[in-house]
């Protein structure tokens with residue numbers, strides 16, 4: 001495990017179960033923070049955050065960008081993974097070493113050995129932004145887990161069942177928390193209600209979420 005962490009000292013935090021095959025690793029990303037934020041800056045200089053439009057024509061309140069071999073995009077024609085950024089026509093920035101190291105270490109910590117993501121969707125929430133209940137089902141191989149990293153302002157995570165109408169539980173997501181999610185709960189409905197206003201000491205007035213997937 002240490003090799004995956006590049007020698008950075010790491011104190012494992014608590015594991016909080018979210019559902020079958022889904023766990024929240026409290027503070028797991030904290031040792032990676034400086035490298036994550038530096039890499040993020042370089043990514044958004046190449047592929048800026050933008051408010052994508054859903055197939056129904058609404059601009060999303062969450063701003064998004066991607067890195068990796070494929071990026072998740074939505075427009076009037078639907079949701080998909082695309083190897084190119086539609087804004088620039090260029091391929092997405094590569095997955096930075098620190099992103100890969102964190103995703104692999106978190107997946108292994110949760111019991112998913114040998115997870116190598118090929119896509120990272122980066123979500124930026126400003127106060128008031130929200131993500132309504134949805135399933136992540138645009139990935140080709142649903143056997144891969146998803147690794148989801150929270151940075152900046154705290155948020156509430158709504159985690160439901162396999163049917164939209166199933167009851168939903170709420171979990172706090174704080175700076176440095178990592179959710180790893182796969183197996184029987186891979187297609188559970190989930191969402192993030194409207195972000196509360198506040199100021200985070202390293203990110204200011206926003207929350208950033210990195211979700212790593214095996215998309216291709």
Ligand code: MD6
Pocket residue numbers: 123131136146147148179181190192209211
């Ligand atoms: C977010 N996360 O935390 C939104 N999806 O901002 C997601 O939609 C998500 O955290 C799949 C698996 C983990 C996630």
Ligand code: FE
Pocket residue numbers: 134135136190
């Ligand atoms: Fe999701």
